[in-house]
Every structure is written in C-alpha cells, then in structure tokens.
Amino acid sequence: MSLALDLFTIVAVTLGAIFFLAGTVGLLRFPDTLTRLHALTKADNLGLGLVVLGLLPQATAPFGWIGLIAVWLLALLSGATVGQLLAEAVRPPEWDQARTPDASPVGHPNAPEASSHD
Amino acid sequence: MxxxxxxxxxxxxxxxxxxxxxxxxxxxxxxxxxxxxxxxxxxxxxxxxxxxxxxxxxxxxxxxxxxxxxxxxxxxxxPYEAAEHQRRPGLGLRVLVGVLCAAIAAGLAAVVLLLPDPAPSQALAVAAHLPATGLGNPVTGVLMAYRAVDTLLESVVLVPALIGVWSLSTEMGWGGRPGFLTPWRSGSALPLLARVLPPFGILVGIHLVWAGADDPGGKFQGAAVLAAMWILVMVAGLREPPRVSDRLMRFLLVVGPLCFIGIGAAGIRLAGAFLAYPEAYAKPLIIAIEVGLTISVTAVLGLLLAGPPVPEPQYQRQSRRRS
Structure with missing residues (x-):
C-alpha cells in the first residue's frame, strides 16, 4: 500500500514539474504578455495542484493536508488576481472601445499618468 | 546525498x-x-x-x-533615468568605486576564510539556559532575552525611519494622508482579493507571532504579513491610509517600543538589570513585548510603504484619476 502511495507521489509530482517546465518555456517563448500570462497561470494552477496532490499521501493527517491544500488555494487566488491585473494593464485600448463604442476615451490603464504612482 | x-x-x-x-x-x-x-x-x-x-x-x-x-x-x-545614463561618471570615480567594492568583497572573503574551526559559539550556553525564559525557540530566546538591547534598538529604529519618510512631505502636505498608495482603478480584481485574502493573512500573521515562542516565526515575520494585508486593503482603495496627524495611529506606532522600554526599566528594580526579566514572569513579559512590538512594527511597515503625506486635494485627485 505504501509502495502504491509512493508511486502515486512520484507520478503526480513529476507531472506537476512537467507543467512548471512547460509554463516556463511558454513564459520565455510566447510572443506577447497575454499568452505568457496564460502559460504562467497554467503552471501555477495545474503544476502546483499536481505537486500538492502528490505530496498529500506523504503529509500527516489532517493538519498537513489542510496546510498543503490551503497553500494551493491561496496560490490559485493570488495567481488569478495577478493575472487579471497584468492583463488589464496591458490590453490594447481598442478592446475597451470595441465593447462600449460610445464610451468616452477615459484614461487608458497603460497611459503614463495612470501607471505612475505619484 | x-x-x-x-x-x-x-x-x-x-x-x-x-x-x-x-x-x-x-x-x-x-x-x-x-x-x-x-x-x-x-x-x-x-x-x-x-x-x-x-x-x-x-x-x-x-x-x-x-x-x-x-x-x-x-x-x-x-522619468529621470535616461538623463542619468547620459551623465557617465569619470574614469577616476569608476575605478575608485570598483576598487572599494573589490576591497569589501575581499575583506568579507578573508573574514569567512580566517574563521577559527570550530567557530566561536554561544549556542551551547543558550541551549543550556533556554528553559529559564520559558521559550522553545532558541532564536526568539536570544532575540528577547540574551540580545534584548539589539532587539530594542532595531524595533525603535523603525520609528525614526518613518519620521525620515514623513519629513519628505511638502509643507502643504503635512497632516494629510500618505500619498504613495493611491487606490487602483475600481472594477478590477484587486478589491476582490483585498476582501478575500485579509482574514487568512491576519490569521497567518497572528499565528507567526504566537508560534514564534516555540517554533520558527516571530514578531517581524508576523508583522510583515499583517502589514502586507493592510497595504493590500489600501492599494485596493477599500480603506484610506490614516492621516499622519492621527493621534491613535501615532500611539500605535510607539506602543511597542514604549512597552519594551517600560518592562526593561522595571527589570532594574525587579531583576537587577535593565531588560532583565524576573524568572517567574519571563514568558508572559516576553509575550507582552512581542504583542506590543507586532502592533508597532505592522503600523510602521505599512506607513513606510504608504509614503510621505500629500495635500488633501492632491490625494483626492489622484484617487479620481485612477477610478
């Protein structure tokens, strides 16, 4: 039984590491920020999820499990938020205008006066 | 291996x-x-x-x-970086900086390589006397009992650092709100994160302080997590940073060092030396200091990032520009 659990750990953590590798390759190779974000958040969500899943049999019940799952959920939450914020900061202004044609040209998020902090 | x-x-x-x-x-x-x-x-x-x-x-x-x-x-x-790159320092200055940096690196390397083997250590003495403090984490024991003056100074030094940041304010800005963390645009994902994350972050921060007595952790780590939650709430625009003239906030900034100095001075009478703890009360006193310092360090770290105060109309203009 413990051999099966160890094998499960090895397989799941290896799969997670492959997702992290693929995410890193995507981050380096994809052409623009939005596609790079996709690669990065995929690695965070699935890669970390698989690593956590693989480590569950090795952790002590129940607090080790709760801790590992909490780490994964918090990484999901922060990763999703940061992805949204970065995407919002880099999206071209035409997209907003295409969605709301009569909107007045408000300060574009990428414009220098909105991105500086002073 | x-x-x-x-x-x-x-x-x-x-x-x-x-x-x-x-x-x-x-x-x-x-x-x-x-x-x-x-x-x-x-x-x-x-x-x-x-x-x-x-x-x-x-x-x-x-x-x-x-x-x-x-x-x-x-x-x-x-904005000033490009101009800075144009003005390249002279050859003499560059050589001088290089030589000084190399000297520091060589000095550090020499110190590390010339350490006696085994290195001088008080670790055994600390481990032998740790039970007297009632603490399980030797790092906390050293910081709060054996090197308490260091810890006192490094928690007090944060307050002058904040005064330094505040003194960058313009005359019109004095008494206003810190101006660096003006709220991000509304309707983004940030306010959601700033609502969901703080309950967990506050729990983790308090846990780090409390667990610091017996396990890795402590007031600085816990206070950094608590300050991060406060900063998140300020950046998301859910709460404004307090005015620098706010009396309650100023009290929170110094309550930790005051508590530390007060208990330390009481030690002169009760235990015979400044910052000495009477043996029976060592742990409760240390925890009281840790709690007070956590509050002050959290407030200082958050306000350090919030920056110097700006005049009120300017703060509101910046907030509007972002929404």
Whole structure:
C-alpha cells in the first residue's frame, strides 16, 4: 500500500514539474504578455495542484493536508488576481472601445499618468 | 546525498549569476525585480541551512517589503533615468568605486576564510539556559532575552525611519494622508482579493507571532504579513491610509517600543538589570513585548510603504484619476 502511495507521489509530482517546465518555456517563448500570462497561470494552477496532490499521501493527517491544500488555494487566488491585473494593464485600448463604442476615451490603464504612482 | 549537493550547487550558482545580473542591469526597474527573485533564492538557501527563522525574515522583509520599496522608488525615478545614463561618471570615480567594492568583497572573503574551526559559539550556553525564559525557540530566546538591547534598538529604529519618510512631505502636505498608495482603478480584481485574502493573512500573521515562542516565526515575520494585508486593503482603495496627524495611529506606532522600554526599566528594580526579566514572569513579559512590538512594527511597515503625506486635494485627485 505504501509502495502504491509512493508511486502515486512520484507520478503526480513529476507531472506537476512537467507543467512548471512547460509554463516556463511558454513564459520565455510566447510572443506577447497575454499568452505568457496564460502559460504562467497554467503552471501555477495545474503544476502546483499536481505537486500538492502528490505530496498529500506523504503529509500527516489532517493538519498537513489542510496546510498543503490551503497553500494551493491561496496560490490559485493570488495567481488569478495577478493575472487579471497584468492583463488589464496591458490590453490594447481598442478592446475597451470595441465593447462600449460610445464610451468616452477615459484614461487608458497603460497611459503614463495612470501607471505612475505619484 | 549527492542529489542534495546538486540542488545546493545549482542554488549557489543561480544566486551568484542573479547577483551579477542585478549589478550589471542598466534599468532600475529590472534590477528591482531581480532583487525580489534574489531574495527568494536566498530564502531557499537559508532553508537549506536549516535557518528557518532567517529564511522567513528574508522572504517577508528582505525580499517582499524591501522589494516593494525598491519597485516604488524605481517607478518614481523612471522619468529621470535616461538623463542619468547620459551623465557617465569619470574614469577616476569608476575605478575608485570598483576598487572599494573589490576591497569589501575581499575583506568579507578573508573574514569567512580566517574563521577559527570550530567557530566561536554561544549556542551551547543558550541551549543550556533556554528553559529559564520559558521559550522553545532558541532564536526568539536570544532575540528577547540574551540580545534584548539589539532587539530594542532595531524595533525603535523603525520609528525614526518613518519620521525620515514623513519629513519628505511638502509643507502643504503635512497632516494629510500618505500619498504613495493611491487606490487602483475600481472594477478590477484587486478589491476582490483585498476582501478575500485579509482574514487568512491576519490569521497567518497572528499565528507567526504566537508560534514564534516555540517554533520558527516571530514578531517581524508576523508583522510583515499583517502589514502586507493592510497595504493590500489600501492599494485596493477599500480603506484610506490614516492621516499622519492621527493621534491613535501615532500611539500605535510607539506602543511597542514604549512597552519594551517600560518592562526593561522595571527589570532594574525587579531583576537587577535593565531588560532583565524576573524568572517567574519571563514568558508572559516576553509575550507582552512581542504583542506590543507586532502592533508597532505592522503600523510602521505599512506607513513606510504608504509614503510621505500629500495635500488633501492632491490625494483626492489622484484617487479620481485612477477610478
């Protein structure tokens, strides 16, 4: 039984590491920020999820499990938020205008006066 | 064993390479981002050296908080950076800086290489006397009992640092709200995160302080997490930073050092020396100091990032521009 659990750990953590590798390759190779974000958040969500899943049999019940799952959920939450914020900061202004044609040209998020902090 | 050696060697090479890259980077923003990654790698190295307390401090303060301060400074300096690159310092100055940096590096290397073997250590004496403090974590024991003056000074020094930041305010801005963390645009994902995350972050921060008595953790790490939650709420625009003239906030800034000095002075009468604890009450007194310092350090760290106060109309204009 413990051999099966160890094998499960090895397989799941290896799969997670492959997702992290693929995410890193995507981050380096994809052409623009939005596609790079996709690669990065995929690695965070699935890669970390698989690593956590693989480590569950090795952790002590129940607090080790709760801790590992909490780490994964918090990484999901922060990763999703940061992805949204970065995407919002880099999206071209035409997209907003295409969605709301009569909107007045408000300060574009990428414009220098909105991105500086002073 | 060998696989651990490979991981350690890779970590060392990564840290050295990243340090070189940061030094060579032309743009301040890139160097600041590199510094954050450098701090995270250092954290891993501290974990490998089994110094978990130091690792947590490095992650929370060295990498996280200092990284944020540097990123803010880089963003503010960006308009002047191009002009700065035009004015290249003269050859003499560059050689002098290079020689001084090399001398510091050589001096540090000499100190490390000339250490006696085994290195002088008080670790055994600390371990023998730790039960007297009622603490289980030797790092907390050293910080709060044997080196309490150091800890007192390093918690007090945060207050003058904040006064230094505040003194950058213009005359019109004095008494207003800190101006660096003006709220982000409404309707983004940030306010959601700032509503969901703080309950967990506050729990983790308090846990770090409480667990610091017996396990890795402590007031600085816990306060950094608490301050991060406060900053998140301010950046998301859910709460404004307090006015620098706010009396309650000023009291919170100094309550920790006051509590430390007060208990330390009482030690002269009760235990015979400044900052000595009467043996029966050592642990409750240490916890009281840790709680007070946590409150003050949290407030100082949050306000350090919030920056100097700006005039009220300017603050509102900035907020509007972002919404």
């Amino acid at each position: 060998t696989s651990a050696l490979v991981v350690d060697a890779a970590l060392v090479l990564l840290v050295l390479g990243l340090a070189l890259w940061i030094t060579a980077a032309r743009a301040a923003y890139g160097a600041a981002v590199g510094f954050v990654a450098y701090g995270l790698l250092l954290t891993l190295i501290w974990v490998r050296l089994a110094a978990v307390d130091v690792a947590m401090t490095e992650a929370a303060l060295g990498s996280g908080l200092t990284g944020l301060l540097l990123l803010g400074a880089a963003a503010r300096l960006a």
